[in-house]
Amino acid sequence: MxxxxxxxxxxxxxxxxxxxxxxxxxxxxxxxxxxxxxxxxxxxxxxxxxxxxxxxxxxxxxxxxxxxxxxxxxxxxxxxxxxxxxxxxxxxxxxxxxxxxxxxxxxxxxxxxxTWHSRHADGVAPAKAWLAERTIRKVRIDWMEDVREWHPGQAWIWQAGGLGVFDTGINALSILTEILPFPVHLAKADLSFPSNCDTPIAVTLDFAAPENAEVGAVFDWRHEGDPVWNITVETSEGVLRLRNGGAVMEIDGETQTLEDVGEYPGLYARFADLLAQGASDVDDTPLVHVADAFMLGRRVAVEPFTE
Structure with a gap:
């Protein structure tokens, strides 16, 4: 039914x-x-x-x-x-x-x-399983796109509470917190605010992680050309890369065969399971990292933004 x-x-x-x-x-x-x-x-x-x-x-x-x-x-x-x-x-x-x-x-x-739709990208669950058995040395997130192309006319994202570049960067954080076998917390951040906006157009983040693993991210809405939504993880046994927002998974440069489910179909499958179980799923960890960036980050003034 x-x-x-x-x-x-x-x-x-x-x-x-x-x-x-x-x-x-x-x-x-x-x-x-x-x-x-x-x-x-x-x-x-x-x-x-x-x-x-x-x-x-x-x-x-x-x-x-x-x-x-x-x-x-x-x-x-x-x-x-x-x-x-x-x-x-x-x-x-x-x-x-x-x-x-x-x-x-x-x-x-x-x-x-x-929901965190990017956690349901086809490569995320396999990446999590692969990383669980390896020592992580370095994580690099590059999440860059042209805001005029991907968020045209969305004035609310530049207003207080709209998150700015974190509106998409939080997708990367949702993947990061899903695939890592250990928790991280923010140690340093630089936030670039256009002089006419309440939210940032670009950020750099550095995280503290166990065993001296390096974990960092760059989100930038000033990028020109094709978008870049990549997460690269260097481990003791090779390099894993999630490309295209997690849709593509590579191990040492070789593209892996993945099950083609799709992010939003995955979300509704999960919602149906929760309803059947009478359970809830409320993970606010990605949002915690964003809040920490606003609390801890150094504010950098940049040129005004115009559509």
Whole structure:
């Protein structure tokens, strides 16, 4: 029996990723949306999540795809109405919000799934398994793209709470914290802020890790040309590289054969499993690293940003 689900916030990511993933999973049936900017063809749309919750008692779960600054109130409304909740990344505007939602969901007896879609890239699980048996010496993350190409017109990412380059860099952090067999914590950061923006356009991060392993990252939205979404791990027994956001895995330069699942189909498969188990999955570790960068990082002023 399928679960009736609604999407809250119908933007590009919802249309391009969430809708196809839901339609391709027999565990779910998309029955409604809530969005002031328009819904999905042949699907009932409401202006607000409150209106949807009041009118559609059949909706058991909601997938929240709006920007993080406004997601908390929607999640609270859904949980208090007894609905299961899936959160797009990042799961909240602050760590405190995410932890409050986890407590609220636990008390209400509903499932809360704080998603990290990049953890479901095809190479991530095999990379985690390969690294578990090796000594890690150095990790280098290069996460660079042209913001004008990949985030056009998204003014909210430059406003307080929008995260700036961390909006995509957090994908790399979600992979890092999934594949490493040990925890790391931030030791140093430089954050480059355009003079007309509240969030950074580029950052460099250095992490403290066990056994003197070197772990560092560069995120940059000023990159021109093809995007670079790579994680390189030097170990005692070879070099592992995840390319294209984790979709491609190389060992010593040789491309590995991977199962082709896809990130968002993987997310909804995981959500279905959690619902079947009556469990939640709320890992805020990637967001902790971002918060630490804002707390610890040195602010560097750079030229203004214009579209």
């Amino acid at each position: 399928s679960i009736d689900i609604a999407i809250i916030g119908v933007g590009k990511i919802a249309r391009d990723q969430h809708v196809p993933a839901i339609n391709g999973n027999k565990a779910f049936r998309l029955v409604a949306t809530a969005s002031r900017s328009g819904g999905i063809e042949n699907t009932e749309n409401f202006d607000t999540i409150e209106a949807l919750l009041a009118a559609r008692s059949d909706v058991s779960a909601v997938s929240l795809c709006m920007p993080p600054q406004v997601r908390f109130a929607a999640a609270v409304a859904a949980i208090r109405a007894g609905r299961h909740v899936m959160l797009e990344k990042p799961p909240g505007a602050t760590i405190a919000e995410v932890r409050a939602l986890a407590t609220l969901a636990r008390e209400a007896g509903v499932t809360l799934f704080a």
